[in-house]
Amino acid sequence: MPQYKAPLRDMQFVLHELLNAEQHYANLPAFKDNVSRELVDQYLDAAADFCENELSPLNQVGDREGCQWNDGEVTTPTGFKEAYQKYIELGFPSLAVPEQHGGQGLPSSLATTISEMVGAANWAWGMYPGLSHGAVRTIEHHGSDEQKAIYLPKLVTGEWTGTMCLTESHAGSDLGIIRTKAEPNDDGSYSITGEKIFISAGEHDMAENIIHIVLARLPGAPKGTKGISLFIVPKFNVAADGTLLDRNGVRCGSIEHKMGIHGNATCVINFDNAKGYLIGPENRGLHCMFTFMNTARIGTAVQGLSASESSFQGALAYAKDRLAMRSLSGPKFPEKAADPIIVHPAVRNMLLTQKAFAEGGRALVYLLSQYADIVEYGSTEEERKFADNILSLLTPIAKAFLTETGSEAAKHGVQVFGGHGFISEHGMEQIVRDTRISCLYEGTTEIQALDLLGRKVLQTQGAMLRDFTKIIHKFVEANKDNADMKAFIEPLAALNKEWGDLTMQIGMRAMQNPDEVGAAAVDYLYFAGYVTLAYLWARMALVAQQKLAEGTAETEFYKAKISTANFYFKKILPRVRSHVDVIAGGLEPLMELDAEHFAF
Amino acid sequence: MPQYKAPLRDMQFVLHELLNAEQHYANLPAFKDNVSRELVDQYLDAAADFCENELSPLNQVGDREGCQWNDGEVTTPTGFKEAYQKYIELGFPSLAVPEQHGGQGLPSSLATTISEMVGAANWAWGMYPGLSHGAVRTIEHHGSDEQKAIYLPKLVTGEWTGTMCLTESHAGSDLGIIRTKAEPNDDGSYSITGEKIFISAGEHDMAENIIHIVLARLPGAPKGTKGISLFIVPKFNVAADGTLLDRNGVRCGSIEHKMGIHGNATCVINFDNAKGYLIGPENRGLHCMFTFMNTARIGTAVQGLSASESSFQGALAYAKDRLAMRSLSGPKFPEKAADPIIVHPAVRNMLLTQKAFAEGGRALVYLLSQYADIVEYGSTEEERKFADNILSLLTPIAKAFLTETGSEAAKHGVQVFGGHGFISEHGMEQIVRDTRISCLYEGTTEIQALDLLGRKVLQTQGAMLRDFTKIIHKFVEANKDNADMKAFIEPLAALNKEWGDLTMQIGMRAMQNPDEVGAAAVDYLYFAGYVTLAYLWARMALVAQQKLAEGTAETEFYKAKISTANFYFKKILPRVRSHVDVIAGGLEPLMELDAEHFAF
Secondary structure (H helix, E strand, O other), X not given: OOOOOOOHHHHHHHHHHHOOHHHHHHOOOOOOOXXXXXXXXXXXXXXXXXXXXXXXXXXXXXXXXXXXXXOOEEEOOOOHHHHHHHHHHOOHHHOOOOHHHOXXXXXXXXXXXXXXXXXXXXXXXXXXXXXXXXXXXXXXXXXXXXXXXXXXXXXXXXOEEEEEEOOEOOEOXXXXXXXXXXXEOOOOOEEEEEEEEEEEOOOOOOOOEEEEEEEEEOOOOOOHHHHEEEEEEEOEEEOOOOOEEEEOOEEEEEEOOEOOOOOOXXXXXXXXXXXXXXXXXXXEHHHXXXXXXXXXXXXXXXXXXXXXXXXXXXXXXXXXXXXXXXXXXXXXXXXXXXXXXXXXXXXXXXXXXXXXXXHHHHHHHHHHXXXXXXXXXXXXXXXXXXXXXXHHHHHHHHHHHHHHHHHHHHHHHHXXXXXXXXXXXXXXXXXXXXXXXXXXXXXXXHHHHHHHHHHHHHOOOOHHHHHHHHHHHHHHHHHOOOHHHHHHHHHHHHHHHHHHHXXXXXXXXXXXXXXXXXHHHHHHHHHHHHHHHHHHHHHHHHHHHHHHHHOOOOXXXXXXXXHHHHHHHHHHOOHHHHHHHHHHOOOHHHHOOOHHHOOX | OOOOOOOHHHHHHHHHHHOOHHHHHHOOOOOOOOOOHHHHHHHHHHHHHHHHHHHHHHHHHHHHHOOEEEOOEEEOOOOHHHHHHHHHHOOOOOOOOOHHHOOOOOOHHHHHHHHXXXXXXXXXXXXXXXXXXXXXXXXXXXXXXXXXXXXXXXXXXXXXXXXXXXXXXXXXXXHHHOOOEEEEOOOOOEEEEEEEEEEEOOOOOOOOEEEEEEEEEOOOOOOHHHHEEEEEEEOEEEOOOOOEEEEOOEEEEEEOOEOOOOOOOEEEEEEEEEEEEEEOOOOEHHHHHHOOHHHHHHHHHHHHHHHHHHHHHHHHHHHHHOEOOOXXXXXXXXXXXXXXXXXXXXXXXXXXXHHHHHHHHHHHHHHHHHHHHHHHHOOOHHHHHHHHHHHHHHHHHHHHHHHHHHHHHHHHHHHHOHHHHHEHHHOHHHHHHHHHHHHOOOOOHHHHHHHHHHHHHHOOOXXXXXXXXXXHHHHHHHHOOOHHHHHHHHHHHHHHHHHHHHHXXXXXXXXXXXXXXXXXXXXXXXXXXXXXXXXXXXXHHHHHHHHHHHOOOOHHHHHHHHHHHHHHHHHHOOHHHHHHHHHHOOOHHHHOOOHHHOOO
16 A cells, blocks of 8 residues: 655755745745744644545545445545544644634645645545635635624634535536526525536535535526626525524535545535525626636646655655566666666656656745735735736646646556556556546646636736746846756756747737637647746756755755756656647648548 | 447548558468458448447446456456357357368458457457457467367357466566466376466456466476466366366456456466466477567557547547537637537647547558568568568557557547546546556556567667668658648658667667667657658558549548648647657666665
C-alpha cells in the first residue's frame, strides 16, 4: 500500500526560499503581526502528520468501498467520518476564514499548502471539506448579515458542510441554459425545483447539515447567463438561532458510478419545492459565483500537483527497489540478480518528469496563492488590481496545465511499475483514475484554454499577458550576465519574446475568423504552461545556486534542484516547439469536414 | 450504453484499395486459389455481426461484474461463456490455422481484421480466444507430432483454450531471472513447480481444458535467458486419444484486482509438481517463444487501434448530439438552445486526432499482417527475409506507438464528453482503463523503444531501417511531381531523410556511451511512429485522389480521407519536432542525480 509522505523540505523551499513567505505576509496588514515562520511551520507539521497518518491509509479504502446510496442517504467509506471529526478538532476548516466570521484569520495561501497534502494523501476525502470552502466564501461575500449569522458559524467550524450546485444534465460548461426554477414565496423565501447533477459531496454522513449553494432562474428572468440567481438551500431548515428544524425538499436521487474518486459522493440532487434564500442580487448569480472562480480553479490545479507528487513518490520507491535487466553501460549492482530499474535512462526520464511537474507545479500554485492573498488583503488598490490581473492570467494556465501534467505524471507512475502498475493494490492506477476528473471539472482543459487565450489575453489586447511577460523580462535582465544561469536565461528570454509574437500571430488570424482562437487555444495554453514553469524552474535554480555559493549543509538538496531545472529545460521545455508548429497549422485542417462526414 | 459499429467501409478501403488484398493473396501460393474478395467480405460481415450484436453488449457487463474467484475456480461475467460458444460455432478459432492441423488454412491477415472488431467491441472477452492463439502457434511450430496430435485438435476448434505463462512476481521484462523449476520424471515428462503471475485467461469456465505454455528452468540449466525451457502443462491431463484424465497440479491461486479488462481473469497460477512436457529443445524456450513475439505484439497493437476506433465512435456520436455554447464565429444552429459541440475547433481537433490514429493505425496493422503472411507463406526465401526485416522493424513501432496513441484517443473520448466522460455508464472511461494495459504487457513502451532503436536499428547498422526508408523514398520519388500530393510528399521526404540523420546522430553518441540509446529510445520510437503513419496517410490520400479523379459515387468518403490526411500532416505530424529536440538534449540531464537524491 502506498504511504504518502509530506514533502515538507520542498514545500519549505518553495514557501520560504523561493517565495519569501515571511516577507509576503509582512507586507499584508492583515497578517503582518500574526503570521510568523514558526506558525507556518507548525501548521505544516500538524497537517503533514494528519495527512500521513489519518488520510493516506484511507485512500485505498475509499477507492475500494466507494460510497453507498440507500434511499436518499449516503454512507461514506470506513473511517472517512472519523477522520473528518479529527480534521474539525484540529481546526483546519476555519483556518483561512476571517476572524469576524469565526475563523482564525490566517492567509488562504497557508490553507493551500495544507490542501496539497490533503489532496496528495486522499483527494476523494479532501473534497468534502474542500467543497464547503466555496459555500463559506459565497456566503461570506454575498450573504446578508442574517444569512451570515445563520449559516456561517457551523460551516466555518466544519460541523456543517457545503456544496456548489451548478450543473444540470444538459448544462455543464454552458450554465446559461440551466432550468432549475426559483418561485418566490410570501415569506421572502423561494421554492426551488429542479435536478442538479455532479454535486460533489452533495449528500453524506459526515456532518449534521449540508448547505447547498444553488443556481436557479427566477420567473421571467432574462434568457442565458444574465438570468441566473443564486440561492442558499439547506438540507435541514435552520432556525434563526442556528438550530436544525425539519428536513427541506432536497434529496439525493442517486450517486454516480465513476472512473475514480470513489470515496467522494457525486450526487444527483433533486430539489422539490425546497425552501431557498436568495443570495446576492437577482439575476447576478453567475457573477457572485465567479468571484471565487479563480480560487476554485487553483483548488483544482492543486489536484494536478497532488497527482504529480503522489505518483512520483510511489514510482521512485519502486524504481529504487525493483530489479530488472542490466544498465546498458554495464552492471551497476553486479552482486544483485539485476540492476534496480532506476539505472535505466527511460525510467529516470519518467521519474524526473514527475518530479519536475510536482516541484514546478508546487511553485506555481504557491505563487498564485500569494497573489490571491494580495487580491484580498493587499494594502493598495493598485497592488490588488495588479495581483488580480496576474492571477486571472495564470489561473487557467495553472488549472489546465497542472491537471494535464498531473495526469501525465500519474501515467508515468503506472508505467514505471510495468504490469504491476495496472494492479490496484499498488495504488498507482488509482491516481490515474482519481486525477482524470481534474481535467474535466471546474471547466475542462479546452474551456480553460479559451478563457486564457480569448478572455484573458486577446480581449485585453495582450495587456494582462504583458504584465506577466514583463515580470519574466525583468528576471531575465537581472540575471543575463550570470554565467551559471545562461542555460536557463537564454531559452527563457527567447520563449518570453516568442510568447508575445505567437499571441500577435493568433490575434491577427482571429480578426479574420474568431474560430482561429478555438483552433489555437489548447496548444497556446500548453505553450504558456511550459514557459511559465520554465520561468519558475529558472528562479528555483537561481535560489539553489545562491544557497550553494553562500555555503550550506544541504549541498545535495540544492544540487538536485539545479539538476531538475536542467532536466526541465533540456527534456521537457522542447515540447513547446510542437505546439508552436501545430498552432501554425491554423484552423483550416479542423474545419474541412462536415459533421456528417467524420465517419461512413 | 455505447454500441460498437464495425467500420466496414474503412476496413475495406484499407484492405482492398490501399493494400490490394486480392493481389496480395494471389501472390501467395497458399492462398492463391482459396481467398477471394467475396470470401474476405463474407468473413468480415459475419464477424461484424457477431461483434456488434454479441460482444459489444457484453462489454460493460464484463467491466461491471468482473471475474469471480472461488477456491481456485473462476467464473467469467454473465454471457461470456455463451458468446464463446457462438464464436466456436462460427468457426473463428480455426480460421488461420493450416489445414493439416485441422484449421481452415486462411491467412492470418484476415484473422487480424476480425481481431480488430472483436477488440473494439469487447477487448476483455477477446483475450480468451486471443491467448489460445499463441499456444496453438507454439505447439504447431515446436511441438512433436505426438504433442500436436494430442493438443492441437481441441485447441484449434476452440474447445480448449491456451495461455502463455512467462511472468513471475519478480521477473517481467527480465525473463532471464525466472525461478519456476522443471524436474525430469522417469516417464519423459517433467514436474513443474513455481508461481506464475499475470496469466491472462489463466483460469475460467468457458472451456473444458486449458493448455498452459510455461517457461521453466531445468536442473543445472545455464543462468539467464539461455537456461530457460518451454513446457506444455495442461490443466487436466490428457490421454493419447485426447480424452481428459485427472486434474494436473495446476491451480489458480487468485485473480488480480486491476484498473481495467475486468472481464478477463488475470491469474496467479501455482504449479505444484504439475506434469509438463518439454516443447522444443532444452534451454531454447525463449527462442521458441520469441518466434511469435512479432505476432503477439501486433496483436497488442490491435488493442491500441481498437481503443482509437471505439473511443472515436463514442465521442463522435456525443459531439454531434450534445449542445453547449455557441460557435465563436456565430451560432450555427440558432434554432437550438446551443450549438452541438462538434462546431468547436477544440472538439474537432480531438475527434480528428482519434480518427487519424484509428484509420492510420488500421493501415499500419493491416500492412504488418500482410508482411506476416509473406514471412510465413512467401514463395521465395528472399521475399520472406525482406518481409521479416520490415516486420521486425515495424512491430515495436506498431506495438508501442499504436497503444500509446490508442490511450491518447481514449483520453480524448472522455474529454469530449466533459464531466460525463468520467461516469461509467457512458463507456468512455472504461476504454481508458481497459487500454492502459496495452502500453504495459507484451513489453512496455520503453522496452519496445529499446528493441527498435537498439536491436533493430543500431545492431543492424541501420540496414533494417534502410529497407523501410527506401520504400518511403520510392513512394516519394514516384509522386514528387504530383501537385496534389505536394503538401504530403515534401514533409514526408524531409522526415524520411531526417530519420536517417537522427539515427546516425544517436549512433555516434551511443559509441561513447551505450546509455545514450536508452535516453533517446522512447522519443525515437515516437518519431518513427509519426513518420510511419505519415507515410501511410500520404498513401491513403493518393488512393483517394485517384478514386476521385476516376470518378466515384463516394465523393465524400474520399474527400474525408484527404481532409484527414491534411489534418494529420498539419496538426499531428509537427509533434516530431519536440521529439527531435528532446533527443538532442541527450543523456546527461537524465543521469546527473544519484538515486538517493531524487527526493529529500
